[in-house]
Amino acid sequence: DVAQAFGGKWKDKKLGSIGVAGCLSFFPTKNLGSFGDGGMVMTNDKTIAEAIDMLRRHGGKDKYDVTLLGHNSRLDTLQASILLQKLKYVDRWNENKRKIAEVYNVQLSGINDLILPIT
Incomplete structure (x- = not known):
């Protein structure tokens, strides 16, 4: 989780981009915090991206095709709007x-x- 180091680098690589996946939480006390709670996973690995997408959509690729236990874990538009504005200043x-x-x-x-x- 690079929430407290968002915007930082290590050897010219952005933190969160090192390795196969990076996580970032948006709790209000974090460097880039929303007014509520939320987070994101960053990856260039298609398999990981598909698995994360399924987890956040109740565990399925399609609405009624649930193949694993998941959650309704999408960032709401209000939090996304706040984060987009704050991103300009980070x-x-x-x-x-x-x-x-x-x-x-x-x-x-x-x-x-x-x-x-x-x-």
Whole structure:
């Protein structure tokens, strides 16, 4: 789950794109949060994408063709609209957080035995 690192990179790769699948939750306290709850799975693997799609549609490819136990787990349009608007600002918010973290790093750097996180 890259919710608290949304927009971040590792070795020039966007977090959430490393490996076969990435997850992102949209709880209001996350870096890109909606007003309710929700999430998404990101993948380039067709088999995984089809399985996730079936899980979110009550466990079937078609309306009455249920082949596994699933859920009604679609993000509602209100939450999607909020996320689309907030997406415009997430890079700026992340940059502000980096600047604040740098101030903490400078101010706390003189404390012996304190190991600061990588920013």
